[in-house]
Amino acid sequence: MPRSLARPDAVLIQAVIAGALSFAHLHDLADAAGQSGWKAWAYPVSVDLLLVAAWRRLRTARRDRSAWTWFVIALGASLGANIATAGLLDLHQVPAWLRILVAGWPALAFLGGTLLVHSPTTPAPAAPEVEQPTVPDVAVERDDEPAPASAPELAPAPEPASVKPAAPGPIVPAALLDHARKLAEAHRATTGSPMPADTLSTRLGLPADMTRAITTQLQLT
Template identity: 30%
Template structure:
């Protein structure tokens, strides 16, 4: 229990530090872009609003990426927005230093937006690990409710009546048993089943075969990306594509009837 508490405390501390780093780097980048706008013809409210045209792309992309992570999805459009805003912010911060400056001045200008991008990536990694741990945890089985109804004693079975034979004792005349024929003995003792060939490697299996295998996995527990990679032997990108196909296409009629 103490080990689990320590891991939880470390994860919470890392998340808090990452959020603080993201906020500080974002503020420094925004201030520098404001200074660039003020030195290039904008003043007052316009100088403060101009950096938002760049940094809000980063905020929008990060929020959409976080939403996709909570839904166990990958939103490439959100990732593109965050990357485009981050690259634009880095480029504008560096160009705002001007020509002929020292190398250290360019590094100082590039550090805040770069640190914000890296910190957000670290935060998304922690979110993915938590979601994978939750999806892989087995569902708790319901506790059976005790049966409080009084148990009724089972009725006693009636004793079988003795058979009556009007002509005295019953005599049985049995013919000698014939030896069993080869056909009968062959059917009565079937040969051992032939060994089943192991399934084909994931690289040789088509998407349709992997979709059927993923549907079979979904009947035994949560269909997470980590579980699909482990049990189907495929990579993360292919596991995401297979699970999207499972979610978007209905199950065959035979499987629906069986369920």
């Protein structure tokens, strides 16, 4: 037989002594509260069983608040009996509230033991996460969308028949030139062809010489 098994365990001996004293104190307190005979012996058994059930529950579920609650209640009942029978309480004249507490203990212990035994120990499995399908990025091209507008192309102005120097044309304001450029770009984006000079003259409502000057500057810029 191994020596480790033959040697007495000091912790085990201390537990037996503490359990026996607590058992006797609970019996004495129950007997003083009016629970005589076998009833007085049943009270320490009930307290110890609730304490053991709560401790076993804590070993499997450390974060169970219900197990901690019943463990503290059973431990408080055991410690309370030890303190009450240490001379702080007259066992011949037990107060009424203590008699009520002792009489109601069986129902409380039964409720605690039932909740500890029949409560689930493992949490319900979480629902599996469903991965969302990834949608590839698809470039959508529409046939009805106009092609990107490029630089406006206007019809070239006719060359002068003579080589005589032409008279200086009218001065075109910058705001009018910008407006004409926007009209030409819009016409190009809509029809796909350059805006003719006569169409530009009609849209602007200007004389022919002013329109030609605008057309010439648009070609140059």
